[in-house]
Amino acid sequence: MSASSSSQAATTVTSVNDVSALFQNEKKYEELNIIGTGAYGTVYKARDLHNSGQIVAMKKVRVPLTEDGMPLSTVREIALLRQLEAHRHPNIVRLLDVCHGGQAMDREQLVLYLVFEHVEQDLDSYLSRAPGPLSQARIRCMSYDILSGIDFLHSHRIVHRDLKPHNLLVTSAGRVKVADFGLAKTYDTEMKLTSVVVTLWYRPPEVLLGVSYNTAVDVWSCACVLAQLHSRRALLPGAADTDQLHRIFRLIGRPPREQWPENVSVMIDSFPDYEPQDLADVIPGITPLALDLIKGMLVFEPSKRLTAMDCLEHPYFTEEPLM
Amino acid sequence: MPYWYYDKKDLQNTPSYREGIPNDTENRYRKEGARFIIDTGSKMDLGYNTVATGVVYFHRFYMFHSFRTFPRYITACCCLFLAGKVEETPKKCKDIIKVAKSLLTEQKFGTFGDDPKEEVMTLERILLQTIKFDLQVEHPYGYLLKYVKCLKGDKAKLQKMVQMAWTFVNDSLCTTLCLQWEPEVIAVALMFLAGKLSKFEVVDWNGRQPKHNAWWDMFVEDITMELLEDICHQVITELIGATRIGKIVSKINVGRSQCIKWIAL
Ligand SMILES: Nc1ncnc2c1ncn2[C@@H]1O[C@H](COP(=O)(O)OP(=O)(O)OP(=O)(O)O)[C@@H](O)[C@H]1O
Numbered sequence: 001m002s003a004s005s006s007s008q009a010a011t012t013v014t015s016v017n018d019v020s021a022l023f024q025n026e027k028k029y030e031e032l033n034i035i036g037t038g039a040y041g042t043v044y045k046a047r048d049l050h051n052s053g054q055i056v057a058m059k060k061v062r063v064p065l066t067e068d069g070m071p072l073s074t075v076r077e078i079a080l081l082r083q084l085e086a087h088r089h090p091n092i093v094r095l096l097d098v099c100h101g102g103q104a105m106d107r108e109q110l111v112l113y114l115v116f117e118h119v120e121q122d123l124d125s126y127l128s129r130a131p132g133p134l135s136q137a138r139i140r141c142m143s144y145d146i147l148s149g150i151d152f153l154h155s156h157r158i159v160h161r162d163l164k165p166h167n168l169l170v171t172s173a174g175r176v177k178v179a180d181f182g183l184a185k186t187y188d189t190e191m192k193l194t195s196v197v198v199t200l201w202y203r204p205p206e207v208l209l210g211v212s213y214n215t216a217v218d219v220w221s222c223a224c225v226l227a228q229l230h231s232r233r234a235l236l237p238g239a240a241d242t243d244q245l246h247r248i249f250r251l252i253g254r255p256p257r258e259q260w261p262e263n264v265s266v267m268i269d270s271f272p273d274y275e276p277q278d279l280a281d282v283i284p285g286i287t288p289l290a291l292d293l294i295k296g297m298l299v300f301e302p303s304k305r306l307t308a309m310d311c312l313e314h315p316y317f318t319e320e321p322l323m
Numbered sequence: 324m325p326y327w328y329y330d331k332k333d334l335q336n337t338p339s340y341r342e343g344i345p346n347d348t349e350n351r352y353r354k355e356g357a358r359f360i361i362d363t364g365s366k367m368d369l370g371y372n373t374v375a376t377g378v379v380y381f382h383r384f385y386m387f388h389s390f391r392t393f394p395r396y397i398t399a400c401c402c403l404f405l406a407g408k409v410e411e412t413p414k415k416c417k418d419i420i421k422v423a424k425s426l427l428t429e430q431k432f433g434t435f436g437d438d439p440k441e442e443v444m445t446l447e448r449i450l451l452q453t454i455k456f457d458l459q460v461e462h463p464y465g466y467l468l469k470y471v472k473c474l475k476g477d478k479a480k481l482q483k484m485v486q487m488a489w490t491f492v493n494d495s496l497c498t499t500l501c502l503q504w505e506p507e508v509i510a511v512a513l514m515f516l517a518g519k520l521s522k523f524e525v526v527d528w529n530g531r532q533p534k535h536n537a538w539w540d541m542f543v544e545d546i547t548m549e550l551l552e553d554i555c556h557q558v559i560t561e562l563i564g565a566t567r568i569g570k571i572v573s574k575i576n577v578g579r580s581q582c583i584k585w586i587a588l
Contacts, residue, residue, distance in 0.1 A: 068416050069447045075408040079458035098456035
């Protein structure tokens with residue numbers, strides 16, 4: 001493969017395509033089993049063969065190649081994910097490695113592997129396995145973890161967009177780490193696996209209505225998750241887009257006309273003029289401060305919602321526990 | 324997380340060296356590749372950050388691969404191409420190839436093969452794997468600006484010093500310094516060199532504390548004089564190679580003997 005005829009690299013006309021095969025055989029990870037399949041990729045449990053068999057979680061994402069190779073958005077997103085990792089934030093799942101599976105047969109897509117630390121379970125299974133209600137101290141600690149992780153992402157201008165118990169991992173020590181973020185644009189370009197139903201339960205109204213959104217979407221989703229920590233069941237388990245909106249308005253009331261965004265196809269009048277419910281009735285046993293925090297997050301208008309940073313400074317976290 | 328710094332022993336025992344390319348030759352290849360990225364980049368109006376990022380990819384790439392397997396000019400093109408995407412100054416691959424063709428001799432462009440674009444596309448994937456998708460790279464430029472803001476003294480002289488340091492950073496891209504030291508350290512060393520050559524001594528700075536002996540103690544811990552001199556020496560050697568030393572002497576108006584003294588550091 002290397003030219004033996006000449007010592008001058010300039011005359012070594014070796015096709016890059018010939019040598020590329022050399023670098024794809026080296027096996028670094030051994031797939032063990034599938035942990036789960038999301039709408040955009042499959043997560044495998046795997047063994048890091050170069051690292052004394054350490055167990056990792058490997059997310060496989062298919063990236064369509066453009067005429068100019070790797071899509072710009074994917075390159076940018078991975079660059080940012082790698083950069084974030086330098087901060088080693090305690091509430092963000094560690095990204096250990098990024099690699100790809102070499103060239104796909106049809107030359108039109110590349111399989112990317114994002115290698116993460118393996119975390120025992122996600123919040124979904126944690127909650128379903130919990131023998132009884134979580135203690136107030138545990139709920140508060142987990143809430144703080146989640147909001148810290150989200151605040152960190154927001155401070156780096158990353159919107160998670162799909163926060164839900166499935167994407168929140170719980171370590172053996174009971175700490176929460178945020179996973180599955182930062183590839184929104186890559187996902188957008190990719191064909192969705194149609195068989196996977198995307199859960200709407202944590203979606204804020206602006207996403208359901210199809211208007212532009214920002215970091216405030218994650219605060220809404222966080223609120224749904226926080227409520228779920230208290231009651232151990234989903235706050236707004238809608239069955240479809242419209243049903244989800246009905247459930248939201250039944251809880252927080254139908255917004256006044258002037259708050260309804262312009263240029264949306266859904267008419268405000270298609271919803272009854274729901275009165276807001278008392279959140280305390282929906283989440284029995286919740287403490288007043290926790291309630292006040294969640295209320296501040298479940299606000300129709302994104303700009304009026306608390307930010308993740310506001311949340312972290314809320315008395316629920318800063319005042320002495322009253323339990 | 325990947326670690327991208329090497330000691331001098333590693334820098335001698337590279338994949339190219341192991342395939343029989345002497346260190347001197349490899350250093351020349353590195354310099355030619357870096358210079359080519361700089362020239363192509365400036366011809367395409369790419370900013371200094373994009374160019375510097377491309378050069379750092381290039382140096383890192385050849386810590387894993389040999390110049391014998393991967394001809395330098397096509398790698399250089401690919402590094403600039405990828406850096407353009409990362410720094411959000413994307414250029415079309417075919418445009419980069421066009422500029423490359425205009426800058427290279429026919430023989431050198433021959434290393435791009437029959438389908439240059441396809442070669443660069445394939446190489447992009449190898450490059451990404453090699454640099455482990457660690458795409459965001461910091462450069463000394465930002466640090467120069469940060470440091471100079473804190474230094475006290477004649478504004479014009481400070482300006483001149485930082486400008487000179489800036490050109491030294493450009494020159495440092497042709498060396499393997501980015502494989503040896505963090506950008507903070509390189510920025511300190513080259514500002515120090517610029518200060519010496521422009522005969523400007525920084526005696527006071529904002530945020531000075533009694534424990535500080537020199538201004539850089541405020542920014543980077545444990546920088547020794549030996550280290551500074553070693554870095555300066557590497558850049559000056561590069562300057563001599565580029566026969567730019569004469570220009571510098573005339574530009575900054577220091578005696579040639581002064582310069583030589585510094586070269587002999
Ligand atoms: N680092 C990890 N360690 C252990 N399990 C993980 C890790 N990352 C993700 N998982 C689990 O893998 C499963 C699939 O995750 P993935 O993020 O692909 O899908 P999702 O979140 O269900 O859906 P979507 O891709 O639509 O967001 C989830 O159950 C998740 O909890």
